Structures are given as structure tokens and as C-alpha cells.
Amino acid sequence: MASLLITHIGTLVGLHPKEQLMLRGPEMSHLPTLEDAWLLCENGLISDFGTMDALPGKLPNDLETLSAEGGYVLPSWCDSHSHIVFAAPREEEFVMKIAGKSYEEIAAAGGGILNSAAKMQQATEEALFETAAIRLNDMIQQGTAALEIKSGYGLSVGSELKMLRVIRRLKESFPIPIKASFLAAHAFPIAYKNNHQGYISQIIDEMLPQISAEGLADYMDVFCETGFFSVEETDQLLTAAAKYGLKPKIHANQLSVSGGVQIGVKHQAISVDHLEATDEAAIAALSNGNTIATLLPSCSFYLGIPFANARALIQANAPVALASDYNPGSTPSGNMNFVLSLGCIKLKMLPEEAINACTLNGAAAMELSRETGSITKGKKANLIITRPISSLAFLPYSFGQSQIKTIIINGKIR
Numbered sequence: 116m117a118s119l120l121i122t123h124i125g126t127l128v129g130l131h132p133k134e135q136l137m138l139r140g141p142e143m144s145h146l147p148t149l150e151d152a153w154l155l156c157e158n159g160l161i162s163d164f165g166t167m168d169a170l171p172g173k174l175p176n177d178l179e180t181l182s183a184e185g186g187y188v189l190p191s192w193c194d195s196h197s198h199i200v201f202a203a204p205r206e207e208e209f210v211m212k213i214a215g216k217s218y219e220e221i222a223a224a225g226g227g228i229l230n231s232a233a234k235m236q237q238a239t240e241e242a243l244f245e246t247a248a249i250r251l252n253d254m255i256q257q258g259t260a261a262l263e264i265k266s267g268y269g270l271s272v273g274s275e276l277k278m279l280r281v282i283r284r285l286k287e288s289f290p291i292p293i294k295a296s297f298l299a300a301h302a303f304p305i306a307y308k309n310n311h312q313g314y315i316s317q318i319i320d321e322m323l324p325q326i327s328a329e330g331l332a333d334y335m336d337v338f339c340e341t342g343f344f345s346v347e348e349t350d351q352l353l354t355a356a357a358k359y360g361l362k363p364k365i366h367a368n369q370l371s372v373s374g375g376v377q378i379g380v381k382h383q384a385i386s387v388d389h390l391e392a393t394d395e396a397a398i399a400a401l402s403n404g405n406t407i408a409t410l411l412p413s414c415s416f417y418l419g420i421p422f423a424n425a426r427a428l429i430q431a432n433a434p435v436a437l438a439s440d441y442n443p444g445s446t447p448s449g450n451m452n453f454v455l456s457l458g459c460i461k462l463k464m465l466p467e468e469a470i471n472a473c474t475l476n477g478a479a480a481m482e483l484s485r486e487t488g489s490i491t492k493g494k495k496a497n498l499i500i501t502r503p504i505s506s507l508a509f510l511p512y513s514f515g516q517s518q519i520k521t522i523i524i525n526g527k528i529r
């Protein structure tokens with residue numbers, strides 16, 4: 116494998132030590148940098164870096180050189196929450212929303228997750244793979260190089276397994292780490308509207324054993340929300356998943372204070388995600404803990420719902436990550452550059468905090484921070500090279516405009 120030397124890096128960003136696997140509280144604004152730098156990639160990994168006045172004398176033979184021309188070099192985005200496997204977009208609901216209908220009203224009228232589930236029944240694995248691959252390629256070009264993908268539009272044994280097999284194929288076909296979360300508990304299928312325990316039994320007795328036997332999921336997700344899965348039902352599902360070694364990463368407090376945060380913490384969730392409706396008790400539950408608060412500001416932006424209280428979470432010493440939530444209903448975008456901007460503009464995170472939340476803490480929310488998420492020797496050479504911008508703040512400041520010049524994946528120019 117050829118080696119790559121990147122020279123003339125204006126600023127190398129995110130040089131966290133390898134022991135630093137997650138950031139919280141005041142650590143979140145700490146983003147170590149190196150000016151006027153070079154970085155060497157060997158065997159797909161970051162092998163060394165330093166300042167231009169001290170370029171290494173001995174370099175590998177098969178070396179390719181790339182000048183960053185004064186641009187910034189950052190670790191690639193680590194997007195820990197997405198639903199990119201879906202059968203069709205939902206522009207019809209977008210138009211209903213413009214006309215004044217809320218997300219809950221659209222769902223109650225047969226739209227929402229059930230709309231996507233109906234379309235999922237018909238979709239072939241091939242078509243699902245092809246459309247998800249297009250979305251994933253776009254995301255990679257926008258700087259993402261680690262991704263979590265959820266099932267949850269299947270809502271039946273066959274369709275949930277179909278979605279998870281598509282995710283497995285994406286894992287096998289793309290050069291970035293991908294984690295799969297099992298989200299059959301996303302909504303109750305119409306047939307089980309008045310028989311919640313019937314569907315929960317199907318998840319526990321039929322889906323979990325098969326998924327575990329085929330090794331199709333890394334995590335268990337539940338949409339813990341009024342009108343979806345209650346705290347008791349979430350508790351029951353997370354307890355069952357634990358028997359198969361599936362740790363929770365759950366949807367909590369999106370539309371209302373659901374108690375999802377506390378039940379997630381009780382089950383030692385890797386992350387509790389959304390938190391748009393968070394109260395003091397939820398913040399207290401996350402304070403000084405290891406469960407990551409994953410905030411999804413593009414979802415708030417698109418649905419017009421409140422933005423999560425990132426400042427209170429950082430103040431409470433909770434680890435905060437940012438992710439896209441890319442899905443056809445509440446967030447039809449997987450652009451982490453926009454998430455970064457919203458993190459600063461709407462969540463009032465400092466650029467350094469928001470970058471850490473999109474990189475190291477995002478990696479931690481997928482248990483990947485030993486291998487990616489910072490500029491650290493031995494980690495994956497997954498990098499973003501920017502144009503020669505005036506400062507780091509220019510990145511989130513210039514919202515909606517890409518400052519990315521080159522993407523490096525596993526030490527190779529993409």
C-alpha cells in the first residue's frame with residue numbers, strides 16, 4: 116500500500132492523545148492543534164506528523180506527496196446516528212408540513228414511520244442497497260468517514276432482517292467503519308396498534324434470536340416517546356436485548372420528556388439521542404456519566420421543534436456528540452458540515468466543542484474512538500483537508516457552503 120505525505124498543512128486540528136477516548140464539560144472546548152505541519156499516512160493509518168521545519172529525513176520509498184496548500188486538516192466526521200436505508204423519500208409530507216401539519220399529525224394520518232414501513236415491504240435488497248450507497252457516497256464526499264445506520268422501517272421479521280442485511284452489505288462494500296443498530300421498536304405496526312405486547316414478543320422471541328445468530332446488529336435502539344414505546348416497554352426491550360449482548364443507543368425526549376434518558380442510563384446506554392425536550396432530571400441523569408448525549412440539530416431545524424440544551428449538558432459534565440439523523444421523515448440530510456454549523460449557531464456550542472462533538476465524541480458514540488475521531492498516531496488516516504480558510508471558526512460560520520477540498524480515506528485520496 117502506497118504511503119501518503121501531506122505537506123504545508125496550515126493547521127492540523129484535533130491532536131488528542133490516544134488515551135482520550137471521550138470528552139466532557141470543559142474538555143470539550145479543548146481541541147489541540149499544530150501549525151504549519153506535515154502528516155504521514157502509512158498502511159491506511161496516521162503514522163506520524165510534525166512541523167514543516169522538521170520534515171522527516173527518512174521517508175518510505177513508495178511515497179505520494181500532497182500539499183494541503185495552507186488548508187486545515189481535521190479528522191473526518193463520525194456520524195453516530197442515521198437511518199440511510201429507506202425505500203423512498205417523503206416529499207409529500209414535506210409539503211403537508213409547509214401547510215402547517217406537525218410531525219405528530221402527519222404520523223397520526225398514516226404518514227411518518229408507517230409510511231416508510233409500507234414502502235419498505237415492497238423494496239428489494241438490491242434497490243435498498245443501491246439507493247443507500249448513493250446517500251453514503253454523498254456523505255463521504257461531505258467529510259463523513261464513520262457511520263451508524265439503523266433498521267426500523269421494516270417493523271416485521273422479514274423486513275427488519277432485510278434492512279439489517281443491507282446494512283451488512285454496506286459495511287462490506289465501503290472503506291469506512293459502519294455500525295448497525297436494531298430499531299424494530301421504532302413504531303407499532305398498524306396490526307399491533309392495540310396489541311403492543313404482541314409486537315414486543317415478535318421482537319423479543321423472533322427477531323432478536325435471528326439477528327443475534329446472524330450477527331446482524333451492534334446495538335439495540337428504541338423510540339421511547341409518547342405514542343410510540345413507553346418507558347416500561349423500553350425497559351422490557353432493553354432487558355431482552357442485553358441477553359444477546361446488544362447495548363442500547365436509544366431515541367429519547369425528541370417530542371416530549373419521555374423518561375427515555377433515565378431508562379437509557381439505567382441500562383448503561385452508549386448514547387441517548389435527540390433530547391430536544393430535555394428537563395433538569397434528564398440532565399442530572401447524564402451528569403458526569405458515560406452515556407453520551409447525542410444531539411441532532413438538523414432534525415430540530417427541519418421539523419421546527421426546539422433545539423436541545425447543549426450548554427446545560429456541557430455544564431453538567433455530560434459527554435455531548437453531534438450527529439445527522441439522516442432519514443426520510445425528520446431529517447432528509449446527512450451533511451455533517453451543516454450539523455457543525457447548527458451546533459454552533461443554534462446549540463451555542465463553540466467551534467472547538469462542536470468539532471469535538473462531530474469527531475471524537477461521535478466516534479465514542481459508536482465505540483470507535485480507539486480507531487478514529489482524532490489526529491492520533493495509529494488511528495485511521497481518515498481526514499478532511501479544507502481550502503486555505505482564515506480560521507477554524509470559518510468552517511461552521513460559512514454554513515451551507517463546503518470548505519472541503521480533499522477527502523482522505525484510509526490514507527488514500529478519495
Ligand code: NIG
Nearest residue numbers: 227228338440442443444445
Ligand atoms: O430520529 N423519531 C424517530 N425516528 C426518526 C424519524 C423517523 C421518520 O420520520 O421516518 C428520527 O427523527
Ligand code: FE
Nearest residue numbers: 196198366440
Ligand atoms: Fe433517529
